[in-house]
Amino acid sequence: MHCYLHNLLFLLKNNQTLGVARLSLPLTDVNKSIGNLRKIIILATVIALAIASIISLIISLTITKPLQEMTKFSQKISKGDFGKKLEFRSQDEMGQLALSLNQMSEDLENKIKVISEDRNKMEVVLSSIIEGIAAIDREGIGSDKSDPYLPPKTTNYKLTKS
Incomplete structure (x- = not known):
């Protein structure tokens, strides 16, 4: 026994029935259409998740790569290597942080030079006495x-x- 989905449309004019339009579909066809629609929705969801994952990976790399460079730069400064500067063209927080680290490196280098010069002067004075x-x-x-x-x-x- 087959089950059908029936849809009736009454054609009326001045409250009198002129005719009836009937549409009947077997439920197996309806179920196939619903199954196909489910597959399309699942596929679209998987594609959207893949795209979102790729976008989040790209965004995270744009954040972590500059942070890793700044970490290496800070480690070089801590070892007394003031030769290089961070180069960032962005004006966002990362660019401002890079600018601050460059300024700190320059200030530290200048202060260390002043202290070293003062120490050398003191050594000269003390060695002459x-x-x-x-x-x-x-x-x-x-x-x-x-x-x-x-x-x-x-x-x-x-x-x-x-």
Whole structure:
């Protein structure tokens, strides 16, 4: 026994029935159409998920790759390598962070140069003063301990109370 889907349309004029239009389809045809529609919806969903995954991968790479470069740059700075600069053309947060890291690198390099120059000046001054430096502890007594800031040629004198 076959099941059918029936659809009736009454043709009326001035409330009088002129005729009836009837459409009948076997339910197997309707079920096939519904099955095909399900397959199309599932396929469209899978394609949409694949496209969304590819887009999210591209977006994540545009974020993680610059962060990895900035991490390597920071590690080089921590080892005293100030030679390279980060190059970013974007004006977004990543570009601003790269600009800040470049500025920090330049500032650190300048400060290290100033400190090194000052240290060299101090070494010159201390190495030229061979005599006339006496190390005295808090009690006013000469100390036998060598001062790490004095050059090795410096002679320490021991003072005694009279």
